[in-house]
Amino acid sequence: MDSMDNSTQKRTLREIAEHVGGQLCGDPDTTILGASTLSEAREGDISFLVNRKYTRQLETTRASALIVGREIPEARVPLLVVEDPYFAFSQVLVLLYGQRKHQVVGISPRAAIAPDAQIGEDCQIHDFATVASGVRIGRGCVVYPCAYIGEGVEIGDDTIIHANAVVYERCRIGRRVLIHANSTVGSDGFGFATHNGVHHKIPQIGGVIVEDDVEIGACSSIERGTLSDTVIGQGSKLGDLVTIGHGTRIGPHCLIVAQVGIAGSATLGHHCTLGGQVGVVGHIALGDHVTVAAQAGVINNVADGQIVAGAPAVDMNRARRAYAMIPYLPQIRQDIRDLQNQLEKIAAALEARPTDSAEPQDVE
Amino acid sequence: MDSMDNSTQKRTLREIAEHVGGQLCGDPDTTILGASTLSEAREGDISFLVNRKYTRQLETTRASALIVGREIPEARVPLLVVEDPYFAFSQVLVLLYGQRKHQVVGISPRAAIAPDAQIGEDCQIHDFATVASGVRIGRGCVVYPCAYIGEGVEIGDDTIIHANAVVYERCRIGRRVLIHANSTVGSDGFGFATHNGVHHKIPQIGGVIVEDDVEIGACSSIERGTLSDTVIGQGSKLGDLVTIGHGTRIGPHCLIVAQVGIAGSATLGHHCTLGGQVGVVGHIALGDHVTVAAQAGVINNVADGQIVAGAPAVDMNRARRAYAMIPYLPQIRQDIRDLQNQLEKIAAALEARPTDSAEPQDVE
Amino acid sequence: MDSMDNSTQKRTLREIAEHVGGQLCGDPDTTILGASTLSEAREGDISFLVNRKYTRQLETTRASALIVGREIPEARVPLLVVEDPYFAFSQVLVLLYGQRKHQVVGISPRAAIAPDAQIGEDCQIHDFATVASGVRIGRGCVVYPCAYIGEGVEIGDDTIIHANAVVYERCRIGRRVLIHANSTVGSDGFGFATHNGVHHKIPQIGGVIVEDDVEIGACSSIERGTLSDTVIGQGSKLGDLVTIGHGTRIGPHCLIVAQVGIAGSATLGHHCTLGGQVGVVGHIALGDHVTVAAQAGVINNVADGQIVAGAPAVDMNRARRAYAMIPYLPQIRQDIRDLQNQLEKIAAALEARPTDSAEPQDVE
Secondary structure (H helix, E strand, C coil), X not given: CCCCCCCCCCEEHHHHHHHHCCEEEXXXXXXXXXXXXXXXXXXXXXXXXXXXXXXXXXXXXXXXEEEEXXXXXXXXXXXXXXXXXXXXXXXXXXXXXXXXXXXXXXECCCCEECCCCEECCCCEECCCCXXXXXXXXXXXXXXXXXXXECCCCEECCCCEECCCCEECCCCEECCCCEECCCCEEEECCCCEEEECCEEEECCCCXXXXXXXXXXXXXXXXXXXXXXXXXXXXXXXXXXXXXXECCCCEECCCCEECCCCEECXXXXXXXXXXXXXXXXXXXXXXXXXXXXXXXXXXXXXXXXXXXXXXXXXXXXXXXXXXXHHCHHHHHHHHHHHHHHHHHHHHHHHHHHHCCCCCCCHHHCC | CCCCCCCCXXXXXXXXXXXXXXXXXXXXXXXXXXXXXXXXXXXXXXXXXXXXXXXXXXXXXXXXXXXXXXXXXXXXCCEEEXXXXXXXXXXXXXXXXXXXXXXXXXXXXXXXXXXXXXXXXCCEECCCCEECCCXXXXXXXXXXXXXXXXXXXXXXXXXXXXXXCEECCCCEECCCCEECCCCEEEECCCCXXXXXXXXXXXXXXXXEEECCCCEECCCCEEECCCCCCEEECCCCEECCCCEECCCCEECCCCEECCCCEECCCXXXXXXXXXXXXXXXXXXXXXXXXXXXXXCCEECCCECCCCEEECCCCEEHHHHHHHHCCHHHHHHHHHHHHHHHHHHHXXXXXXXXXXXXXXXXXXXX | CCCCCCCCCCEEHHHHHHHHCCEEECCCCCEECEECXXXXXXXXXXXXXXXXXXXXXXXXXXXXXXXXXXXXXXXXXXXXXXXXXXXXXHHHHHHHHCCCCCCCCCECCCCEECCCCEECCCCEECCCCEECCCCEECCCCEECCCCEEXXXXXXXXXXXXXXXXXXXXXXXXXXXXXXXXXXXXXXXXXXXXXXXXXXEECCCXXXXXXXXXXXXXXXXXXXXXXXXXXXXXXXXXXXXXXXXXXXXXXXXXXXXXXXXXXXXXXXXXXXXXXXXXXXXXXXXXXXXXXXXXXXXXXXXXXXXXXXXXXXXXXXXXXXXXXXXXXXXXXHHHHHHXXXXXXXXXXXXXXXXCCCCCCCHHHCC
């Protein structure tokens, strides 16, 4: 539990075990007041072990209970043994703390709502939010202060638009979508036709479709398509400062980590994972279940299930060994010089001797 | 034509040919309702072929007409043959769809306009926009909701400031400039004088000059200069999440793609193109017509017309071959070991024989 | 002095010398009207020389006085000789121009202030700013238009929140902090538990602590912690478009340049410097006084005082020599082929001769 006030409901370990499933080893009446990391846990906290790197912290943690996987560690406190301890711990967090609660403000008279905008029940539209003409918003949505919802935008139920996020005209946002502060959806694609040295703006007549259950981090930008829509697939999660180019289509359940940039007209299948600062050029296709290591530069199609790294990106194992070798380049060069010198000496030595058939003067 | 409603005016192919020039092969009375890519075109759409990668789509496209270059492909539909098909297609898009239309709202009473601000005719200043003291805005400008125009800023005619964009005090924005949502112009340069381990803020007394016809993408930041102004040259186009350091001067007609970062006091000539995620260190000069490949890191001056890639960036052709070879580093190392082993054996073999003049013991 | 109006107070060189210390060589009554770079200085300006790169400009500068270090250059104008000329010049800038002046607006009736929010004396809360329930703001703070201060946030004295910056609920911001436009503090960490192919959102119950004297550039994002707080240490300065992951702790007096991305649960000691576009993976520790060169990718712990570069990052000197050698990879490969060919010939030559004990057929 961190230093900020996050009121939780007191639970017993038994209640937690019933909620997440798994096998309980230890006193089921142990009181759980909060959840924390091993190193920061206080008495009453439940913690978890997933990353072996932290195993040593079991000796010193003050946690009152632990969620662990099938590989059961030594510990002095009650254990909850589950198949997927990270998922179980996340369920416990939801149980104890819940997701963000949004203040009930109704539709603020200080928001700017177009007369023809349709807003569903139980929506919270904050002060200084703009809901332009032709907008349709479902039930249970929250539009935070200074968010801008452009003309003709459609937003599904239970979607949250955080403060100062901007959705340009005619984009479509699904249900249970979460767009964080200062992000932009539907700004113009980077499309110019250069003619006689002048860059002429190409109208970006496509839009953006953000499907259900997508989350977009802060300060990210999803460009609208030039002709066809840019699409963020169902359940995909984008980090902070991500940019997605015009007409790119990202499949469902992808994880796009912070500062990734994907150029226009690319396609990603489902369940792709792109590490931080990855770049993907335009007009290429990544299959399903593709993983791209942080900072990689992808310039060619990637087949289903492939894991790639490096710039230009190649198979991960190959890249990992190759990039780890770059610091040895000066040594490699020296080795080659040494070999050249040795060979020269040998050649000279051979030349100095009476030969039979070989022609050492060929060797140079 | 995409799934979103973009009403267009019906045209004949003849009208289109008259508008963009070029040679018409096929029925001039063909009706054109919209424009689209080859793969997404519907009956009535005009499409185009520029990238040979898409030639195969000619067989299946449902487009009713095509704009093509001098290298005329086989096709079953009327062709409009032009010098620069991409430019021609962009002109058709403008003809059919036009650029973004801005709602006429006048000067909203819900905007915060300083009494001494001067605003030209036909401007649209939206709710919750701020126009601070001493600001001068030309004719035909649009300032979207929650945009902030700081004290003493000057903005030329027909400039569009999108929602939540921020222009700090005393910056000068030209005519027909387009600044997208959540971008910042004129925030402080990253300037600190470190003294006894403490970083002291250096006042950033320069400003930013954004010349005519510049476009700045979403979530980008142009820092104000420490002493002299940061300049974005006429007609240059910046993508999303770009950052330009204090005092840097970008010449006219440059293309700066998404996530590029240019440090302070750098200069770029005209018609430079920087690919996505490029980094440029401070205090260096890139000439005219310089091209930098995506993700490159430029740490030295670059001469006019040069194309560079890699980090540190070198000549593109050289870089392309070199970086493609990184994955072979483990093989290279193995080859060297093999050579070393073979050489050892040869040296041993030579040593084992009666020698004349050579001294194989030297060879090691 | 730049082209924009920055009114300064006229000073004599004597007054300046008294203010910054140092030794004055030349007429103490020289009038100083402004400050500028060597190349842009006009008569009446004071300038400085730190970077030798600019020494040649001494011949042509129109500056009326110069601040220089102990290595005194030839110059035709009065010199102020100091230990740390860059710091002295920055002091002169503060003396002549001061830091940004903030308009006195009081608490705008057009701001949205929760009834229970506490706001100290001499604060300026602009139009369209939101100060949510439970917020406590110290004395002398400025909250610019459309900034959002979420529920329960605490802000220390003399802190400036620029236009459209967003601080999510329960974050704590110190004194004299400066957060630039369109930046976000406390948005959700990128935390998902993937179960059966679906990414479940993990509540981010930690917060963000931004300590005293921190500056955060424009369009940057600091994520709130999952369990424990994300911390930006006292006096640290972050550039534009920086992102700091959930639970990461940055020590005091660090310099984090533009577009750096640090993943979650990392720790940085004090006085670290990270160059532009650096990436740091999560769960690692950088010691004190660590320097990371631009674009590097740090994937392992870094010891105190180390300077690293490259991706993956290694010791700077080693990296510099190694990366400079990448363009020679094609040559290296050719060298190896040549060696292989030569060796083959030698082996053949040896095989062709009568041998004693060596077995050249082994050599291949």
